[in-house]
Amino acid sequence: MKIDVEKFNFQSDRILSSLGPEDQALFLSEATPLKFKRGKLVFYEEGIPTGVFIIESGRAKIFKTGLDGKDQIFYIYKKGDLLGYHALLCNEHYEDSCEALEDCQMLFIKRSRFEVLLKKVAGLQTLLIQNMSHEFGVMVNTITVLAQxxxxxxxxxxxxxxxxxxxxxxxxxxxxxxxxxxxxxxxxxxxxxxxxxxxxxxxxxxxxxxxxxxxxxxxxxxxxxxx
Amino acid sequence: MKIDVEKFNFQSDRILSSLGPEDQALFLSEATPLKFKRGKLVFYEEGIPTGVFIIESGRAKIFKTGLDGKDQIFYIYKKGDLLGYHALLCNEHYEDSCEALEDCQMLFIKRSRFEVLLKKVAGLQTLLIQNMSHEFGVMVNTITVLAQxxxxxxxxxxxxxxxxxxxxxxxxxxxxxxxxxxxxxxxxxxxxxxxxxxxxxxxxxxxxxxxxxxxxxxxxxxxxxxx
DNA sequence: GTTAAAATGTGATATTTATCACATTTTAAT
DNA sequence: ATTAAAATGTGATAAATATCACATTTTAAC
Missing domain, CATH: 1.10.10.10 (Winged helix-like DNA-binding domain superfamily/Winged helix DNA-binding domain)
Incomplete structure (x- = not known):
């Protein structure tokens, strides 16, 4: 394994940035702005997904809390990233939690509207597939580093x-x-x-x-x- | 984190088993049988994806080799599982390798045919999205366990x-x-x-x-x- | 069946990291 | 500005695991 920092980047900003201008406009027309103060939870483990988020400014960490209360942080999302969609897309509860690392400005798209967008925006499913496939590789690299x-x-x-x-x-x-x-x-x-x-x-x-x-x-x- | 063995299962067999009978038949019409003897590589790190595989019998491990030559095994695929699709779907080289743990009987669908199926089979993209979303949760759990x-x-x-x-x-x-x-x-x-x-x-x-x-x-x- | 190679188990030691306790510094609340 | 709380740094020690060397067992090749 040759370490390449780029192979640890989810590139979750590409989902939105790869849409055409009309599709981006359609996508963002469903978004409402939300502020999260530093330390505030965006979503939490075992929580039911209510929608997806896009970071406009700030950073947020996703993590899981072990039995002894110690957190394991997997990733830090930043400006432009789409997040909170994994549990929503497989109709499960969140396996991880997300918390603002600093004051964040985000956009929120409620679940029902996001599901409409999945049908209306032609290439969105393909982009999600590409992104999550890529994430799999990132996770594989992360596991190897942490374990070895x-x-x-x-x-x-x-x-x-x-x-x-x-x-x-x-x-x-x-x-x-x-x-x-x-x-x-x-x-x-x-x-x-x-x-x-x-x-x-x-x-x-x-x-x-x-x-x-x-x-x-x-x-x-x-x-x-x-x- | 409450340990639940089921939360470490990719459930990659569900992709195929969730298709309707006609779609399954269409899917399998593109498949050719392949045998992999124990120890044989199915695909390998940095390799270019040529198609996807379905395990008919046997088991295969996916792993990554560290710089010191030590492997890290992430998952063991078994009968019914679809595999080898992550790198293909994001148009990247494989981040991991796959090797038969025992003599395996697999089906192979070449890349171009699989890409046709993605367009022809209505719910296939949705199933892949659901499956990879679920996998993300599995990876999150695996990382927490290994790290902590x-x-x-x-x-x-x-x-x-x-x-x-x-x-x-x-x-x-x-x-x-x-x-x-x-x-x-x-x-x-x-x-x-x-x-x-x-x-x-x-x-x-x-x-x-x-x-x-x-x-x-x-x-x-x-x-x-x-x- | 035999032999060599590979896999695995065991003993001893070294290294890495965690844990505990406490001191110091920084931040937040008032 | 002050004070309390939280975060962080440091010292000492304990525990967990790796590493090395070698013995034993199992498997594969002939």
């Missing part, structure tokens, strides 16, 4: 992934607990390793925000290539 | 999952290396834990095959409920 790579390599990889989520800010603004829950470790272990990365001049920490100083070296670490 | 649960709980859970894959035989026939690669551990660690499970009368081992003696207790262990 040591902590140091996982941190290097996820920092690179997060750099792309926060590219417009330049700094990774994820709280420590969240980052620990993403890479599958305890927050103390994460702190120790971030300190090591700082000492090796791989990252710099400015008021808790993380900035990458040496993406190439992090990429090598993610690929198990230690110099 | 200790080895003992993972083994308990995967034994229960595997019992269902091998229900027609009654014994789990997966080689040790494969089971270790599925639950994310070294084969030595697996051996030690299987010995413990044997000593606790949770399983019995007959000529390398594993039979579960106490599924209820295993279920409790999988749910972090130790007595």
């Amino acid at each position: 790579k040591p902590l140091r390599e996982r941190l290097a990889l996820f920092l690179l992934i997060l750099q792309q989520k926060y590219v417009t800010i330049g700094n990774i603004m994820l709280p420590r607990e969240d980052l620990a829950n993403m890479i599958g470790t305890a927050r103390e272990s994460l702190s120790r390793l971030l300190k090591e990365f700082r000492e090796e001049n791989l990252i710099i920490i400015e008021n808790k925000a993380i900035r990458l100083l040496n993406p190439d070296k992090l990429h090598k670490i993610a690929n198990s290539q230690y110099l | 649960k200790p080895l003992r709980e993972r083994l308990a859970l995967f034994l229960l999952i595997l019992q269902q894959k091998y229900v027609t035989i009654g014994n789990i026939m997966l080689p040790r290396e494969d089971l270790a690669n599925m639950i994310g551990t070294a084969r030595e660690s697996l051996s030690r834990l299987l010995k413990e499970f044997r000593e606790e009368n949770l399983i019995i081992i007959e000529n390398k095959a594993i039979r579960l003696l106490n599924p209820d207790k295993l279920h409790k262990i999988a749910n972090s409920q130790y007595l």
Whole structure:
């Protein structure tokens, strides 16, 4: 497995951006704006899907809570991404939860209207199929990394992934607990390793925000290539 | 997270079994039989998809090979399952590989014919959407288990999952290396834990095959409920 | 049936990471 | 501005698992 950060990107913004202008307009005509303050749940595990969401601004994490109350974060959605549609499309309850990582502006399309759109918008089903097929590959990569790579390599990889989520800010603004829950470790272990990365001049920490100083070296670490 | 074995089942047999008889006949009219001997690759990582497969008999694993050559097994497909379609549907190369775990009889539908079927068979796109949506939930559960649960709980859970894959035989026939690669551990660690499970009368081992003696207790262990 | 290769089990040791406890810093509420 | 709560960092220790080496068993090839 050769690590490629792009292979960890759901590319959920492509569903909407791949529609033609008329179809996009039709799609958005069904949307109502919603605001989610930081920490607010968008949907939750075992909840019944009521519709789908599109992020206009901000970021949201999807996660699952283990029996001991520890979260596992799978993905961070960002501007342009469509989300909340998996459980809706298979008529099941949500297996995951979604929470705003910061104040978010979203659009909401209620379930019945979305189901109408599925029939009316010709290529929408195809786009969903393409997107979810691609997501499968992302999940496969994520599982391999989490199951097999040591902590140091996982941190290097996820920092690179997060750099792309926060590219417009330049700094990774994820709280420590969240980052620990993403890479599958305890927050103390994460702190120790971030300190090591700082000492090796791989990252710099400015008021808790993380900035990458040496993406190439992090990429090598993610690929198990230690110099 | 409450562990439910059913939430780790892709249910890929439902795609075909949910078609009406005429659509099924149309679908199968495009299929040619193929045999895969044990150990033979069905498709492989980075390979270009040439079509989709349906398992008529036998089992096949999908896996990804890490940089150090260690495999990570995600799923075991069985009779009735449709497979090999993810990469095809998003027009990408395979992110995973598939290998026959035992001699398999499969049906193969070449890519161009499958794409015709997608247009001709009315509900097929909907079924694929439903199935892949459901798979997303399975992947979410798998990631949480692999990232957060200790080895003992993972083994308990995967034994229960595997019992269902091998229900027609009654014994789990997966080689040790494969089971270790599925639950994310070294084969030595697996051996030690299987010995413990044997000593606790949770399983019995007959000529390398594993039979579960106490599924209820295993279920409790999988749910972090130790007595 | 025999032999070599592969798979698996076991013992010992090393490494990684978790956990616990507490100190320090940052943030939120007032 | 102050104070309490939450988040984070650090030290020490425990636990889990990997790794290495080798023995034993099973399987495959001839």
